[in-house]
Amino acid sequence: MRLDYLTIFPDYLAPLELSLPGRAVASGLLDLQVHDLRRWTHDRHRTVDDTPYGGGAGMVMRPEPWGEAFDDLGIEGATVVVPTPSGRPLTQALARELAARERLVFCCGRYEGIDQRVVEHAASRTEVLEVSLGDYVLNGGEAAALVVTEAVVRLLPGFMGNAASLVEESHEAGLLEYPGYTKPATWRGLEVPPVLLSGDHGRIAAWRHEQALTRTAERRPDLLHASAAPGEWAIEPAT
Numbered sequence: 001m002r003l004d005y006l007t008i009f010p011d012y013l014a015p016l017e018l019s020l021p022g023r024a025v026a027s028g029l030l031d032l033q034v035h036d037l038r039r040w041t042h043d044r045h046r047t048v049d050d051t052p053y054g055g056g057a058g059m060v061m062r063p064e065p066w067g068e069a070f071d072d073l074g075i076e077g078a079t080v081v082v083p084t085p086s087g088r089p090l091t092q093a094l095a096r097e098l099a100a101r102e103r104l105v106f107c108c109g110r111y112e113g114i115d116q117r118v119v120e121h122a123a124s125r126t127e128v129l130e131v132s133l134g135d136y137v138l139n140g141g142e143a144a145a146l147v148v149t150e151a152v153v154r155l156l157p158g159f160m161g162n163a164a165s166l167v168e169e170s171h172e173a174g175l176l177e178y179p180g181y182t183k184p185a186t187w188r189g190l191e192v193p194p195v196l197l198s199g200d201h202g203r204i205a206a207w208r209h210e211q212a213l214t215r216t217a218e219r220r221p222d223l224l225h226a227s228a229a230p231g232e233w234a235i236e237p238a239t
């Protein structure tokens with residue numbers, strides 16, 4: 001998989017070369033490139049933003065550097081991912097969709113946003129997805145791009161050591177994960193639930209499922225009634 005990042009803060013994305021994705025790069029599974037958007041500016045001050053038409057607070061990112069970056073990198077056939085609080089909420093299902101793509105191009109803008117014509121233009125050339133982490137506001141798209149990357153890259157075949165841990169875990173089953181325990185069996189007066197020491201795999205599986213259900217009902221009742229509503233968020237290429 002190829003991953004490109006367009007940002008005015010390339011250092012913010014340095015963690016990509018360290019942790020989990022770093023290993024995937026070393027193993028040849030990932031081709032990962034971080035690009036400084038200012039490379040595609042031409043004025044003395046390397047300007048990337050300007051005041052909003054119609055007035056109001058904050059600045060909006062000008063479209064020209066994005067357009068030139070798209071031309072130089074070539075975005076045809078890639079999925080352009082634009083982190084924004086007004087995007088489609090990131091879920092495990094969306095992470096799985098993105099993990100099936102050959103190439104993602106992340107466009108990290110400041111939170112006041114990128115001129116909307118950038119999305120419109122990119123969508124005339126390839127698939128574009130505006131993605132949100134949740135109902136809160138970050139200052140820019142970089143932290144969100146890191147989160148999306150980690151959610152996606154760990155799903156790539158050959159990335160994780162233990163494929164079974166992917167299937168069982170939180171959200172893959174639509175439920176929160178059951179609690180985990182390891183040695184010692186008694187710690188500071190706290191016991192591991194005895195069923196886990198019983199050796200009865202049927203009872204253990206039933207107990208874990210019940211724990212997952214109880215936790216989900218208590219903490220995230222919305223997940224018990226969740227139905228996937230994909231489609232309406234995808235912005236397909238024009239032709």
Ligand code: 6GU
Nearest residue numbers: 083084133134136138144
């Ligand atoms: Cl994806 N971007 C920004 N800037 N803020 C966010 C977000 C994304 N998701 C939640 N808040």
